[in-house]
Amino acid sequence: MALARxxxxxxxxxxxxxxxxxxxxxxxxxxxxxxxxxxxxEPAMKVNLPxxxxxxxxxxxxxxxxxxxxxxxxxFVDERQVMPxxxxxxxxxxxxxxxxxxxVVMVRGDKQAAYGAVIWVMDAARLVGLRHVSLAxxxxxxxxxxxxxxxxxxxxx
Numbered sequence: 001m002a003l004a005r006x007x008x009x010x011x012x013x014x015x016x017x018x019x020x021x022x023x024x025x026x027x028x029x030x031x032x033x034x035x036x037x038x039x040x041x042e043p044a045m046k047v048n049l050p051x052x053x054x055x056x057x058x059x060x061x062x063x064x065x066x067x068x069x070x071x072x073x074x075x076f077v078d079e080r081q082v083m084p085x086x087x088x089x090x091x092x093x094x095x096x097x098x099x100x101x102x103x104v105v106m107v108r109g110d111k112q113a114a115y116g117a118v119i120w121v122m123d124a125a126r127l128v129g130l131r132h133v134s135l136a137x138x139x140x141x142x143x144x145x146x147x148x149x150x151x152x153x154x155x156x157x
Contacts (some may be wrong), residue, residue, distance in 0.1 A: 046070070050111035052137035063100030065091065065130070069109040069117045084120060091128045108136040 047070055068076040075082050077090040078097075095103055105125040109118045122133050 047108050047110040048112065049108065049136055049138040051140040053140055063098060063103055065094045065098055065103060065105045065125075067091075067105060067107050067121050067125075069107065069113045069121060071110040071112045073114055073117045075117070075121065084117075087121065087124045088127055091124055091130065095128060095130060102132060103130055104132045104134055105130050106134050106136055 047068055066076075066078055068079075070076075075084060075087055077087070077094050080090070082090040091105070105121075107118060107121050109121075118135075125133050
């Protein structure tokens with residue numbers, strides 16, 4: 001068997017070289033760290049928009065600041081989570097990054113989010129000087145679809 005090697009002083013070298021194992025483990029660690037951020041942030045930013053029949057065109061790209069209010073009340077400004085106390089500063093920083101004269105704040109609030117959280121976002125946008133605030137909604141085809149009473153009847157079927 002060639003497992004043990006002899007050195008010049010005829011002592012047996014029995015240690016295992018773990019350098020390749022360490023290299024592989026570090027590469028796997030980096031891969032897991034990078035991919036783990038996608039699994040953590042996406043579900044938190046997913047919102048179930050309330051339905052609306054009327055809708056307007058979205059503003060041109062580059063002039064929109066997106067603020068997400070999820071079901072739990074967490075706030076995200078341009079896909080970065082912020083604390084409610086830091087919302088005004090985050091909106092000021094986002095307003096500096098956004099180009100164009102007419103900057104629009106698009107509030108994407110979950111239909112089960114607290115009404116106060118959406119009002120807080122709208123008020124913070126106006127404090128910063130962003131006067132154009134829009135509320136994102138899901139499209140429905142008819143005026144009777146998406147009413148609050150219809151959800152219960154659809155679930156019963």
